[in-house]
Structures are given as structure tokens and as C-alpha cells.
Amino acid sequence: MAWAPESASALPEPRPDAADEPRLPDVRGRLAEYAAMPVLQVLRRLDSGPRGLEEDRAQTLLARHGENAIAGPTASRRGSRLLHALTNPFVGTLLVLGGVSAALGAFGAATVIGVMVLISCWLQVRQEQRFDRVADTLRAMVVATTTVVRRATSDAPPTSREVPLDQLVPGDIVTLSPGDMIPADVRLLRSAGLAVDQAVLTGEALPVAKQATPEDAVPDVSAVGRSTGDLATIDCPWLCFMGSTVTAGTGTAVVLATGTATYFGAMHAHLAPRRAETAFDRGVKGVSRALIGLMLVCAPLVFIVNAAVHGIRFAALWFGISVAVGLTPEMLPVMVSTALARGARAAVRHNVVIKRLPAIHNLGAMDVLCTDKTGTLTQDQVGVDCHIDPDGRSDPQVLRWAALNSAVAADGDAIVLFNELDEALLAYADQMSVPVDDVTAVEVIPFDSTRRRGSVVVREAGRPGTDLMITKGAVEQVLECCTRLRRQDGDVPLTAADRQRLGDVGDRYAADGVRLLAVAIADKPVRPRAYGPKDERDLTLIGFVGFRDRPRESAAAAVRSLAARGVAVKVLTGDHPLVAARICRDAGIDPGRIVLGDDIEALSDAEIGDLADRTTVFARIDPEQKARIVRVLRSTGRTVGFLGDGVNDSPALRDADVGITVDGAVAIARESADVVLLRGDLLSVAEAVTEGRRTFTNIKKYLEITISSNFGNVLSMLAASVLLPFLPMLPLQILVQNLCFDLCLLPLAFDHVDQRALRRPQTFDSARLTRFVLWLGPVNTLADLTAFGILLHITGHHPGPAAQAIFHTGWFVENLLTQAAAVHLLRGRRLPSPRDHAAFPVLLGTTAIVTIALVLPWSPLAAPLSMTALPVVCLLALVLVLVLYCLLIGAAKTAWQKVEGRTSRPTRQGTRSQAQR
């Protein structure tokens, strides 16, 4: 919906004024030129080299080429903000109604409507500026970086360091590893098993292999496939493009183009990034539809009744238009942006950074949190527990081969993101003085979460003609590739009984919380052809390495805290089911019956939805299965959060209503997520959930109070149309009163919230809102009808213009006073008390409208608004109506809470399947 605050993403945002940006054919032409050159010539053209740019030169280039970003400068956003404000459906409605008023010659009304549009747009633009500033500040806290090789001076040694993505310049040398975003358009200098996901550019979901060309050779362009058309460059194996991500392998590359000069920049200059509709988007849509529907029904109805009773008159039409304006919640976008920005600022106090501000609402609405295991339920301080041969005896050789596998996989490029198991292995090997640099690396077939194993091929000194493949991975997946088994007295064929026994060893360790990786090796005759996953066969199992990661002490409390807030925690892990079960028990989660990835592969979405409702732990699932479970849960009406930090988590992070990651996560996870935890702690998620609910409760209050009050007014106007021989309030007065009320409600974004409102997931519920309005709106009407009776009595039953002015002014004042009272009486679950009162800004807002009500009729503005000073008896009578209204609304609200409390069923929580300890 147009009024929803725009989401903020760490990916460069497309610039709206893209007229001066490079055109796609030019960008493609330049890239094709670079693709056809030998690497050395590319480096020469860019005045760079494998040792990287000097820092000074990088700064000069940065000044020349600008930042590596596609977002325009802040100033250029101002125009689009104004456009955004003007095109929101509520302001659009006002503009149409203002236009109609002007066309009918009602210039006073047109002016007031114009003022309302101006105030609404001005507030919205200002609020969006603040909103963007908050979003920018928050994003800066989790800024995306890339690893670049640079030199301090021309003769200084090259060093690798992390720089923010936007500081990259053409000629920079970057290193790439799994989980990294490709930071610009680059030409590969070296690569090992590199695969990238280019779906953002091509829509093709499968990763594509990328490979560097020999340094001084002219690349074989015919290998690229298609020579014409848009994909010609994208297909090029030695070019990688901004917007893609590394899914496997490593590489070193030179930057060819940055920012808007990239393929991504040129292609997307006019397109906004798209993301699946979240709970917030759905809620906003539903409420907007309901509000516009209410206006489209009520305003014509008032006109028709008025015309039917009094005949078609210009005043009736004008009156109908004013009612329509009165029902338009034009300040709603301002209120929502203010509340979201406040919530996001509050979340930072709990070490939670909200990257896309609507995510704060989605956190409050979340009723299922799917999480991976490492780093959230565990401390992510993985240590090596054991290294054993197939018979369970400690064996240093197993440690050496496993560590060599990690070291070689990481080698070639100085900086590589290991996963936690590789890190632990290398640290332990170092501690035990196990050498890991006495072989020559030949090939890396990187680990991936679907194969659940990774291999390297090395050449040992003194073994000419023979390569050695070393594979490590999940026990079942490595055993699949083994045909032999290492025994103390030599290698023997692997029998079915051995497989069974070795599988049991894995299970035994897993049940104790130890994650076992199998290690296998095989000699291969040296060959010129590259090795791939298909060569992982005929291996000899040589043993296992075990890892232990202690459970996080706060995890049990956090899971309890989330359950108490109605958020069910589900664990989605690629790990062994028994390890998952053990860690879950330690974290206070009853794992129940664990479902495996293989179990759900053949199931339909409906079957998975049913199963997911009853299941707490899914184990041995791959990245696509994680995302599928998230999608299916969402399709069953849940609001789903996903917490993960690995490359394998990014599809699920994107598909969830709210993607959550930790500060140390791989770049693609941080990019995909909406929320970043500065402390990788579930407790901070629980706190952020509370902030989300606080935010939403205040938005909900605004909707309930404004719509019920306006609806009550419409009923009063309908009744007045039938009962009174004149209009109960002049159109201009309706508009002014509406403007005052709207402005006074804005501070609700900062109001206190009743603790009970924070205990359940909260989301937009149009049906409940309608019930609320239908129940409490008529109470407003009752008070109005009483006021009408009293005013008629005071002014006589057939009043002339002077008496009509008293009637109009009287209802204007009564309306504002009752509306101010409604804010206090309807804002909380309980009636106001010294312990439960409105926040100071809300008090200020309501004091302002009471003051306006009591001052305006006696001010110089009274005459232009056709108002008059009220007699004392009239004022006293209105105070009486106010007291009556307060009593009625208090009673109606208490009754509403009783009825709602009885009828509102508890939300469908998976918590019922989680017997929390």
C-alpha cells in the first residue's frame, strides 16, 4: 500500500532520478570488453595489480567514481517522499474531495481541505525524513563490508582488510568466500570451486559455477555460450556481478565497475527492490481497505438520507463531502511511521537493530520463531571433543587429515569465512602443533549444506603421480562415498555390518551432544581435469572428529520468555537429530518427535503445514527445506520469524515475515535479514518482540479511537438529518474539528502500554476493529443525541440563524470534549487511574483540543467559522453530557472487554506442543 513506510534494505537502493545513469547496453559493452582481455591486460587498464591499490589512490578514485552505491543522495529522496505522501490513498481522497468542493464553489471547505493536505503531507515528509535517518543510523550499525587487498604505500606489503561496501573503487582487489555478496562487477583473478547465486539478475535459482582464466591468456569467449542478448555477459564464467552472492568456493577478483556503473545498477535503475508481502503489509492493506470502504458507504448514505428528508440541496452534498473527509484518517501514515521509528529506537536499547522499520511490527506479530541451533541455543564456541579411529581409539592422524581439509579449503585467499567447525579444527590443530601446511593444494570441492560434506585434493611430497582426496562431513553422507575402512592392521572392505556399527557410533556421540564428522581419504592418479563432487567416491573411512558446543545459559530463560509471550520456538537444523535433541533439552525445549529433512521431501505443503504445527525440531534439513517450512507455516496464517546466521539460512531469512540474524553472520545473511541482533541472544529477541507489541498497540489504539469516534459522528449526522430541520454542524466546522482531533491523536505513538497487551502476538485484525467500532461508536452517538436534545431545548425547536450558530458551536465543543475524553477512556485496557494514565505527550495533545474547544467560540476565528460564544447554561449542559458520555463509554468498554475476553480464542500456538521445563 502506498501509505506504508518504505522498507529499508542494506542493498543499494535504486535511485528514482536515474536519467544520467549509464545505459545497460553501454555497461554491457564495457564489461564484454573486459571479459575478452587477458587478466594482466585488465589489471593494466585499471592501473592496478594483484597486490592491490595504494590507499591514497583508492581515495582519489573514490572521489572520481563516487561511492559504490545505487541510492541517490538524500536530497533526491525529498521529491520522492513528497510524491509518496501525495499518493497515499487517504491524501488522494482528500485531494479529490477538495477538488469537488472547489468545483462546487465551496471555497472555504476547499481551503480547509487544502490545509489538511498540506499539514498531513508536511508531517509525513518530515516523519519519513526522520524515519530514513533512524533507518540509516541503524543500518550504519550493521554496515555491509567486503574484504579488500590494499597497500598503505607503493612499497608496503599488501594487507587484507574489511571496508564498507560503498568505499570500493574500480581497480580494488577483493577476496570472495561463501556467504559474501559480490560487492561490485568484478573479473576473477583466481578461483577455487567458486559458485555464485545470480538469481537477483537472472531469476535463475540454481548457483552457477565461476572460474578465473589463466593470467596471460586471451579468454575463450566462445565458452561463454550465447554471444548476443542480455545474458551474454552474465553467462561469462570469469565475471561476477554486484547483486549476486557466493554460495560455495573462494576467489580473488579485481573490481571493474562500481555503483550505478554496474550491471545491477544499470538494470535496476528504475525498479524498486521487491520482497514478499509481510504481516505488516497484509495488515496495512486490510485496514486501508476497511477504512476506505467505510467512507465509501457512509458518506453517500449521509448525503442520500439528507437529500431524501430535505430534498437535494447543495448544502447536503457539501455536508456529505465533509463527512467523507471526516472519515478519512489522513494522519494514519504519519502515526504509523512515528510509532515504527520510536519502536526501532527502543529496540536498539536491547541490542536489536531493525534494518527495515516495518519489521518492528512483524516482531510484535510473530507467533512462531524458527531458529537454527548454533549460536542461538548454543554458545557458538565450538571445541574439538575427540578424534578417533573407526574402532573408537584416539588417533592423531584423523585430526591431521581433518585439519588439512579445513586448512586447504580456506587457503588460496588470505581471508575466508570458515564455518565454526573448521575454525575449531584449525585452532585445535594449532594448539596440538599438528602441521597443516606440508602439502600442495590441488583442488577444493567446498562443503555445502545439501551434500553435507566437503573435500580437498592435495599432493604430498614424495608421492609423485598421486593426488590425495580428503573428505569430511556428516557421518551418513561420508559413509555413502566409502568402500573401505581403515583398521590398525590395514584397509579392509566396508561391509553392511560396519556401516551399521559406524552409524551407531555417530548416534551414540550425538545423543551426548557431540557432533561427529566422518573423515575419509582416497588416492587418485594425477590428472589434468579438475575434480568435482562426482569424484567423492571409493573413499576409505579413517575415523571421526567430534565437536562440542556448550548450550547458551540464557537459552532456556529466553525460550520460556518467548513462550510466555505466545511465541513458539521451532528448531530447524542441518545437524544430527540426536545432537539437536540434546541441545534442545538443555535449552528447555522438549524436542518431541523429531522430523527429518528426508521425511518431508515427498510431502505436500498441506501435509508439511500439519506436521509443522505438531513438530518442534526439524533435523538434517537443507537450506531449501528450511525456507519451505517457513513458507508453509506462513501460508497457514502464522506470522513467522526466522533466526539464522549462515549462507544456508538466507533463503529462509528472506521468506520469513521477519528475518533475524546476528552481527557476526555472513554478509548474505545480514543482507537478507530485517533485524540484526548485536548480541546473538534469544533474550534480546524476546525484548524486541515486546517493543514490537508496544508499537503496534499504540497504532491499534489510534485506529480504534479515531474510527469509533468518527463512526459515532456519522451515525449522529444520519440521525440529525432525519430529526433536525437544519444541519447539525456546518461542513467547514466538521473539517476543522476533524483536523484538531487528528492532530491531537498523533502523540499516541509515544503512549504507555498496558502490560497485558504485551503478552500475546499482535497484528492488524480488521474484524476485531469493526466489532470495536460497532460497539463503541454508537455510545458516542448516544451522547451526541443527548446533546442535540439539550441544545434544541435551549435554542427553541425552530431556531433562527443565531440560535443555529449556538447549536452548531455547542455540538462542535461537545464533540471535541468527548473526543478528548475518549482518548483517555479507550487508550488502555483499564479505565484511567493514577497507576495507569496516559503518557505526557498524549496529555499534552488532549489538553490542546480541550483548550481549542473552550477558546475558539470566543476567539476572532469564531466569526469566519460561523461560531458564536455559548451561553453559560449551554456550557453547563455540555459538561453534563460529557459526564454522561464518560459513564456510558466506561461501562461499554468494560462490557466489551468481558465479551471479547470470552469470545477471543487463544492464538494457535505451537507452544502447546512445547512442554517448557
Ligand SMILES: Nc1ncnc2c1ncn2[C@@H]1O[C@H](COP(=O)(O)OP(=O)(O)OP(=O)(O)O)[C@@H](O)[C@H]1O
Ligand atoms: N565445515 C564442515 N565440513 C564438513 N561437514 C560439515 C561442516 N559443517 C557442517 N558439516 C556437516 O553438515 C551438517 C549440516 O551443517 P549445516 O551447517 O548445514 O547445518 P546448520 O543447519 O547450519 O546447523 P546449525 O543448526 O548448527 O546452525 C552438520 O551437521 C555436519 O555434519
